[in-house]
Amino acid sequence: MKLSKKIYYAACALLPLPLLKQVASPGTIFPYHHLISDKEVLHVKHLYSYKNIRQFGNDLDYLLKQFNPISVEELVNCINSCSPLPKNSFLLTFDDGFREVYDFVAPVLSAKGVPAIFFINPAFLDNRELFYRCKISLIIEEILKKGSDKNVLGECGKIMGDQFNSHEALISSVKCITNLGKGVLEELAPVFNLSFSEYLEKERPFLTSQQVFELSNKGFSIGAHSWDHPYYKLIPEKERISQTVSSVEFVGKNFSQRLNLFSFPHSDSELDQSFFDQLKATGATDLLFGTQNQKNEFSNRVMHRFNAENPMIPLNKQVKGLLFLVSMRKLLRKDIVSRGS
Numbered sequence: 001m002k003l004s005k006k007i008y009y010a011a012c013a014l015l016p017l018p019l020l021k022q023v024a025s026p027g028t029i030f031p032y033h034h035l036i037s038d039k040e041v042l043h044v045k046h047l048y049s050y051k052n053i054r055q056f057g058n059d060l061d062y063l064l065k066q067f068n069p070i071s072v073e074e075l076v077n078c079i080n081s082c083s084p085l086p087k088n089s090f091l092l093t094f095d096d097g098f099r100e101v102y103d104f105v106a107p108v109l110s111a112k113g114v115p116a117i118f119f120i121n122p123a124f125l126d127n128r129e130l131f132y133r134c135k136i137s138l139i140i141e142e143i144l145k146k147g148s149d150k151n152v153l154g155e156c157g158k159i160m161g162d163q164f165n166s167h168e169a170l171i172s173s174v175k176c177i178t179n180l181g182k183g184v185l186e187e188l189a190p191v192f193n194l195s196f197s198e199y200l201e202k203e204r205p206f207l208t209s210q211q212v213f214e215l216s217n218k219g220f221s222i223g224a225h226s227w228d229h230p231y232y233k234l235i236p237e238k239e240r241i242s243q244t245v246s247s248v249e250f251v252g253k254n255f256s257q258r259l260n261l262f263s264f265p266h267s268d269s270e271l272d273q274s275f276f277d278q279l280k281a282t283g284a285t286d287l288l289f290g291t292q293n294q295k296n297e298f299s300n301r302v303m304h305r306f307n308a309e310n311p312m313i314p315l316n317k318q319v320k321g322l323l324f325l326v327s328m329r330k331l332l333r334k335d336i337v338s339r340g341s
Contacts, residue, residue, distance in 0.1 A: 027085030031308035123228035223261030
């Protein structure tokens, strides 16, 4: 974590929480995660960090002490009736549909009586396909094992149309691969004797349909996270609508959800208003979830979440930092999302 962030959270930790709640008045806060695990998860190791089960349990205890858990049904009722969101409340969400939410997260939430939404990508369900970003993490792991092997650098350079003098340069280039160029990952894998299909079969990184059914039957909500997790800013608007509607319809049809819920893959920050207008016309979604740190976008029925999975920041410190940020945005009148036309 950067020094500036450490200083920021250390300073915010000194502020009294009741005062921050009063000034920020955030209504409901929306912490989100991808997974929780005590183990090293190779397919996300080089993408982002995550908390272990003890840290997650401590965060939950803090939330339950300072805030009240609410269900998504309560949230939607408030939106539909144009009522303020419940004060001092929280709703947890988890993206990408990793199996750890079934193995580790759901048991902890059930034991503490905390509702949550699990967002899935139909393409990855039942381990039919490996998310391209997970492939990136696996390839980086192999690059690090090989070090600066000149043969490896040369072979990868030929495939990627570049020259690499170090494994650091190769890793930097691999990290920049997006959904538009994900095919190159299949070409790189044989260089490292890496089989994505074998990894899928052995590790089973994603939820199965049966596990999703069980989560739903336990009272958790299931939502869609696009069909196969592209960067929306890189695909045509027609495909954005298709990715959204098809994934929401899949979840509704296969898992009998009362509400049609959707969380944006990667980011929603570069989407313009025309996308939301077109999506609204389809009537496909009841509620959307973005990632713009608790900003207000009720006009588009978007709830903006904050990433709570950095193991270096206990949630008690992060919440204070978040509420201070919300307070400053309100003061500067920058708390409402503005979309271009």
